[in-house]
Amino acid sequence: MYNERKRGNDVEEPIITIDHLTVKYAEQQHPALDDISLTVPAHSWTAIIGHNGSGKSTMIKALTGLVTADAGTMTVAGMPVDEAHIWDIRRKMGVVFQNPENQFVGSTVADDVAFGLENAQIPRDKMIPRVQNALAQVGMTDFATREPAHLSGGQKQRVAIAGIVALAPDIIALDEATSMLDPEGRVAVLQTIRNLKAQQDLTILAVTHDLEEAAAADNVIVIDNGHLVASGTPPEIFARGEKLIDMGLAVPFTEQLKTDLSNAGVPLPAHYLTEEEMAEQIWKLYSTM
Known part of the structure; x- marks a missing residue:
């Protein structure tokens, strides 16, 4: 645990x-x-x-x-x-x-986000601002009146998150x-x-x-x-x-690369490195050579 x-x-x-x-x-x-x-x-x-x-x-x-x-x-x-x-x-x-x-x-989109609130019997005067706020938080305010079927995959998933x-x-x-x-x-x-x-x-x-x-x-x-x-x-x-x-x-690419470099004697931090952090570490090592 x-x-x-x-x-x-x-x-x-x-x-x-x-x-x-x-x-x-x-x-x-x-x-x-x-x-x-x-x-x-x-x-x-x-x-x-x-x-x-x-x-x-x-x-x-x-x-x-x-x-x-x-x-x-x-x-x-x-x-x-x-x-x-x-x-x-x-x-x-x-x-x-x-x-x-x-x-x-x-x-x-707005109707879909409101569906769960309706099931929870949230009053309409409280439901509307909650729907608007949820859409704003996922960057989908401008799509409130769109049909969900016409959205891209990423937009659909953000609507699901808003719900x-x-x-x-x-x-x-x-x-x-x-x-x-x-x-x-x-x-x-x-x-x-x-x-x-x-x-x-x-x-x-x-x-x-x-x-x-x-x-x-x-x-x-x-x-x-x-x-x-x-x-x-x-x-x-x-x-x-x-x-x-x-x-x-x-394992992530940066972890594979860190293992290979460590095995070759290149010192790197023990914690996980993003691609940007890995590039920065390699640049620091290169600049001191």
Whole structure:
């Protein structure tokens, strides 16, 4: 499990706890999740990585009650994940799925963002400013009267995010939310989420295949065939290069380059380096030669 993190002089409590969770689908021989235990710190960005079918998305579904646990317990924001609390949990934890079109129900962008508020029985005089504010936060104000079907992939995903933001959750879960986007759309959506996290002190739980995205997280969880095989900071996880490759994963380019340079005797910082930071480090080394 992760250690509790400190914020100022306070100890950060986990916002999600999973204790010996097992989920098995009827049509599968082996559990999708097998005796998983972990915690997620509040206000963190936690990435969940693993190969296709490893159980990553099942974890999100279990936390939001979309699948039923066969064993174990879970809590979200201090509430047990059970029938009595599931609707309160869904108000605390919003999910953005891989295909935003599966979440669209309104004839316009504004109608779609308002849908969740209508279900929550928010009065109209309070609903309208919340819709406007949510669209402004994701940069989609000018598209309020557009039909969602006519938007680009990145724009659709930002509308899906706005629908979640309008509900003011404490946690946003991204279930492969950028996997169907082109590189430009992926960067835009992730920057939108980062801005929201900073502005509202949110917790982000992101299922992803994008190792560069995972490398920029606070924490990384690695799932393999339903088992928790590693959890820690990105440098701790990506230092397991060969083991990740054996699981059908890879490590970010900068980590590969850092390993190769370190093996060649080139001194570099131990922490994760972005491409820009790596270029700066190499330039500093070159300029002193």
